[in-house]
Amino acid sequence: MGLLQPESGLLFWMLLSFVVVFVLLARYGFPVIVKAIESRKQYIDDSLAAAREAERKLDSIRADGQALREAAEQQQKEILLQANEMREQMIREAKRKAEAEGQRILAAARERAEAEREAILQDARQQVASLAVAITEKMLRAKLEDEAAQSRLASQLLDEMEHRQTN
Amino acid sequence: MDLGVIGAAIGAGLAVIGVGLGIGKIGSSAMEAIGRQPEATDKIRTNMIIVAALVEGVALFAVVVCFLAL
Amino acid sequence: MMSVWRNIAWVFILLSMPLCVSAQSDAQEELDVKEIVLGHVGDSYEWHITSFKEKDLSIPLPVIVHSPTSGWHLFSSRHLREGAEYEGLRIAEDGDFKGKIVERQADGSDLRPFDLSITKTVAGLLINTVLLAVLVLGAARWYRHRKVSDAAPRGFVGMMEMLVSTLIDGLIKPCVGPNYRRFAPYLLTVFCFILINNLMGLIPIFPGGANVTGNIAVTLVLALATFLAVNLFGSRAYWKDIFWPEVPTWLKVPLPIIPFIEFIGILTKPFALMIRLFANMMAGHAVILSLTCVIFVTAQLGAAINGSMTVVSVLFTIFMNCLELLVAFLQAYIFTMLSAVFIGLAQDNGHQEKA
Numbered sequence: 001m002g003l004l005q006p007e008s009g010l011l012f013w014m015l016l017s018f019v020v021v022f023v024l025l026a027r028y029g030f031p032v033i034v035k036a037i038e039s040r041k042q043y044i045d046d047s048l049a050a051a052r053e054a055e056r057k058l059d060s061i062r063a064d065g066q067a068l069r070e071a072a073e074q075q076q077k078e079i080l081l082q083a084n085e086m087r088e089q090m091i092r093e094a095k096r097k098a099e100a101e102g103q104r105i106l107a108a109a110r111e112r113a114e115a116e117r118e119a120i121l122q123d124a125r126q127q128v129a130s131l132a133v134a135i136t137e138k139m140l141r142a143k144l145e146d147e148a149a150q151s152r153l154a155s156q157l158l159d160e161m162e163h164r165q166t167n
Numbered sequence: 168m169d170l171g172v173i174g175a176a177i178g179a180g181l182a183v184i185g186v187g188l189g190i191g192k193i194g195s196s197a198m199e200a201i202g203r204q205p206e207a208t209d210k211i212r213t214n215m216i217i218v219a220a221l222v223e224g225v226a227l228f229a230v231v232v233c234f235l236a237l
Numbered sequence: 238m239m240s241v242w243r244n245i246a247w248v249f250i251l252l253s254m255p256l257c258v259s260a261q262s263d264a265q266e267e268l269d270v271k272e273i274v275l276g277h278v279g280d281s282y283e284w285h286i287t288s289f290k291e292k293d294l295s296i297p298l299p300v301i302v303h304s305p306t307s308g309w310h311l312f313s314s315r316h317l318r319e320g321a322e323y324e325g326l327r328i329a330e331d332g333d334f335k336g337k338i339v340e341r342q343a344d345g346s347d348l349r350p351f352d353l354s355i356t357k358t359v360a361g362l363l364i365n366t367v368l369l370a371v372l373v374l375g376a377a378r379w380y381r382h383r384k385v386s387d388a389a390p391r392g393f394v395g396m397m398e399m400l401v402s403t404l405i406d407g408l409i410k411p412c413v414g415p416n417y418r419r420f421a422p423y424l425l426t427v428f429c430f431i432l433i434n435n436l437m438g439l440i441p442i443f444p445g446g447a448n449v450t451g452n453i454a455v456t457l458v459l460a461l462a463t464f465l466a467v468n469l470f471g472s473r474a475y476w477k478d479i480f481w482p483e484v485p486t487w488l489k490v491p492l493p494i495i496p497f498i499e500f501i502g503i504l505t506k507p508f509a510l511m512i513r514l515f516a517n518m519m520a521g522h523a524v525i526l527s528l529t530c531v532i533f534v535t536a537q538l539g540a541a542i543n544g545s546m547t548v549v550s551v552l553f554t555i556f557m558n559c560l561e562l563l564v565a566f567l568q569a570y571i572f573t574m575l576s577a578v579f580i581g582l583a584q585d586n587g588h589q590e591k592a
Contacts, residue, residue: 003279003519004234006454009301009352010280013359014458017366021430022462025373026422032377033401034421036385043385213411213574220575224509231512 121165128161175233182229189222270530274523278448279336280356282314282328286443293318296443298360302326304340304350314354326350361437361447362455369433373397404428404573412577413584420580423466427459428573435518435565439558450568451518453511460511463576468503471583479503506579510572517568521561528553 135157197215201208284296297315304310307325316323317338320330329339329347338354339347355363376397379390390398409417409424434455437445449455479499481489488495528550535546 003275004231004453006457007280007352007356007452009354010356010358010362010452010454011458012353013355014362014455017362018430018458018462021366021370022423022426024370025426025429029370029373029377030401030422030425032380033373033398034405036380037398037402037405039385040389209407216571216574217578220509220513220571223513224505227509227512227516228505230516 124165128165132158132161171236175236178233178236179230182226182233185229186222186226189226190219193219193222270527270534273530274526276336277526278451278519278522280358280452281336282317282338282354282356284357284360284443284447298355298357300326300338301353301355302338302340302350303353304348306342306348307340310350357447358449358452358455361445361449362434364444364447365434365437365449366430368437369429372433373429401425408570408574409577412574413581416584419470420466420577423462424573424577424580427462427576428569431459431514431569431572432566435569436562438518438522439561439565448519448522450514451520451522453515456511456515459514459572460507463510463579464503464507466576467506467579467583470580472586474586475583506575510575514568514572517564521557521564525554525557525561528557 132154136154193215197211200211204211282300283298286294286296288294297313300310300312300314300317302310304326310324310326312323317326317328320327322341326338326340329335329337332339332347334347334349337349338352340350342348372393376394379394389395404425405417405421409421413420413424431450434449438448438450440446479502480493480496482495482499484495531550531553532543532547535543538546
């Protein structure tokens with residue numbers, strides 16, 4: 001029976017110490033620990049999210065780099081192709097030019113040769129004419145007696161001359 | 168010996184019998200429930216303790232009455 | 238496995254031995270086990286540590302007493318040893334106030350003064366309270382100079398952190414419900430307070446050993462705190478369920494039967510909390526002490542019996558101490574859990590959780 005009767009002094013001390021310890025712990029003790037636990041939990045969650053985000057970003061960066069490299073390769077290939085083409089074209093152009101130049105030079109040379117030949121022909125004609133005149137003069141002067149023989153001779157000579165010239 | 172003491176002792180014994188039966192029943196049902204649904208163990212255990220505490224509370228009243236009779 | 242069975246058989250043989258012999262033995266010197274057990278489980282004005290060669294070794298504690306006739310008294314309990322009288326005060330040998338300080342009045346009757354003495358229980362309570370405050374505030378201090386990104390604590394602080402997070406996640410959050418944050422400090426304080434007092438009570442020598450939580454005054458204050466926490470913060474639905482529950486009208490209109498029962502229920506819940514903790518802890522102390530007393534009870538029965546019973550007693554005491562270690566934790570857990578459940582039910586706004 002005595003055990004079931006709360007003692008007033010003990011009640012007082014218990015009330016005092018419990019209230020004091022409760023106020024102390026409820027203000028400075030447990031909220032600090034609870035807050036620390038919760039903020040650590042939050043921090044871990046945030047860190048995990050950040051890591052996931054970083055991984056995702058890294059992946060996208062890697063993909064971007066891949067795409068960039070592919071594009072660069074493509075471009076390089078195109079540039080090479082273009083350069084090749086240009087080179088070919090240049091060569092073709094040069095060839096064409098060289099050919100044209102050669103043609104031109106050849107044509108000029110031919111023209112000049114033609115002109116020279118013409119001149120030579122002209123000259124020869126003149127010389128033949130003057131020769132013919134001289135021959136005629138001589139024949140006229142020396143063998144004017146045989147007219148028929150003279151003219152035969154003259155035409156023969158002319159023929160021969162002509163002949164030589166065409167050859 | 169005082170008759171009151173005998174009465175208190177008998178009363179305490181009866182209270183213990185009742186609580187023993189009650190808590191035993193709770194325990195067996197809880198074990199069965201855990202056996203059926205092992206994934207609900209935590210919930211079952213919590214409720215088991217609460218119900219056992221309620222039964223025990225009734226027994227404690229009996230014990231207090233016995234103390235008073237002592 | 239065989240050795241275990243052999244041990245158990247051995248224990249039973251030892252147990253049955255005194256039964257055969259006890260018939261012949263006649264006790265010369267009766268050892269009052271009840272006195273020893275109740276003396277420990279109850280309270281005392283000095284902290285008895287041991288007796289050595291007929292001399293008691295004990296720590297005297299301050300006596301603080303206010304008497305309506307002679308005012309305040311403050312002195313060491315050393316002056317009251319062996320029934321001595323000091324400043325008109327003495328410890329009553331028998332009567333209604335047996336073991337308490339009483340004051341002899343002019344007419345020869347005894348008066349119980351208002352007693353604020355630091356008794357053994359109060360001293361134990363104060364030591365445990367200071368210890369609790371130091372431990373928890375020490376753990377909380379650890380966080381002061383640390384950032385969130387620092388490493389998690391180890392050792393004692395880590396243990397406190399684990400305890401707190403286990404209690405919050407496993408007990409407070411599911412039992413109290415959504416606004417558990419408001420009640421978490423109270424419930425954690427109650428848990429740690431009961432736990433440290435229970436554990437210190439299991440230590441047999443000086444700083445521990447006081448039967449603090451096995452004292453009705455202590456559990457009364459704890460239950461009162463829970464009572465206040467439940468009822469001061471109760472929701473409207475909670476009060477409506479008590480005074481106007483959803484039952485057939487004839488049960489509540491002419492004679493408020495159900496409201497009366499519900500109202501009694503408000504009081505019985507903390508009452509059960511109080512008695513449960515008190516009875517469990519007191520019973521634990523009493524059983525351990527009784528088992529230890531077996532050694533001294535059987536001292537007159539001869540060396541063989543006494544020796545065998547000593548072995549039995551020590552084995553049982555070790556077993557009981559292990560059990561009490563479990564009970565110390567379990568009772569703190571149950572008290573906290575039931576407090577949390579009651580608070581949660583009072584916070585509940587609807588009927589979805591009321592079974």
